[in-house]
Amino acid sequence: MTGKIAIILGLFYLLSGCSSIGTVGEGACQNLDVPDHMQDTLQASCQGDQQASLALGEYYEARARENADQETYRVAVNFYLRAAASSSGQTFIYVPGAGDVPGYTMPVTTGPRTFGLGQAKYRLAILYYQGNGVRKNAAKACKLLQEAAAADVATDPGFECKE
Numbered sequence: 001m002t003g004k005i006a007i008i009l010g011l012f013y014l015l016s017g018c019s020s021i022g023t024v025g026e027g028a029c030q031n032l033d034v035p036d037h038m039q040d041t042l043q044a045s046c047q048g049d050q051q052a053s054l055a056l057g058e059y060y061e062a063r064a065r066e067n068a069d070q071e072t073y074r075v076a077v078n079f080y081l082r083a084a085a086s087s088s089g090q091t092f093i094y095v096p097g098a099g100d101v102p103g104y105t106m107p108v109t110t111g112p113r114t115f116g117l118g119q120a121k122y123r124l125a126i127l128y129y130q131g132n133g134v135r136k137n138a139a140k141a142c143k144l145l146q147e148a149a150a151a152d153v154a155t156d157p158g159f160e161c162k163e
Contacts, residue, residue, distance in 0.1 A: 032075065045082060053083035054120050061123065064132065073133025080127070083120035084144075089113040118151025126157050 034042050038059065044052035057079035064072035089112050097103040121144045127133050129141035142161035149155050 045079065050083045050085075050114070050117050050120070053079045054117055054123075057083060057120060057123060061127070070133060073127065075133075077124065077127055077133040080120045080124045084116035084124055086116045087111065087114045115151070116147075118148045118153035121145075121151065122148035122153050122155055122157070125155075129157065129159050 032042065034056075038056070041052045041055055045056050057076045060072055060076035060079060063069070064076055087110070089110060091108050091110050092105045093108055095104055095106050125141045125144035125148060128137045128144065130136070138159075138161075141157075141159070145155055145157060145161060
């Protein structure tokens with residue numbers, strides 16, 4: 001019986017938006033030094049607004065560039081990851097068997113399907129190529145750059161990707 005209650009509560013939290021399962025950059029909304037004029041943008045980002053996350057990523061990237069601060073670059077990366085994340089709008093939960101009925105997975109709609117922002121993927125590609133806020137990774141940078149180009153973002157990052 002305890003297992004069924006846990007599943008029901010888990011399903012409730014998942015559907016109500018209280019769960020942090022699958023949230024990219026979840027810690028990005030806590031303990032930040034955000035100017036007053038950007039508080040609304042932060043709130044919107046924390047509620048899943050990809051454009052707000054992109055704006056905050058750009059803000060923190062600019063601050064990091066001014067101060068050459070890797071920690072601030074990491075904050076920018078977290079917001080870019082939120083903005084670049086796609087969601088299928090569906091997840092699956094396991095429903096355990098009861099009696100003669102075997103367990104099964106059940107699809108659950110979590111919201112509309114969303115696609116990550118190409119501009120955020122472009123900014124991430126540059127940060128990965130330069131190693132700012134993340135470990136330098138040219139292969140990942142090129143993959144993100146291709147995804148940005150597929151989203152019709154004009155890309156001229158200043159580096160070449162080998163095909």
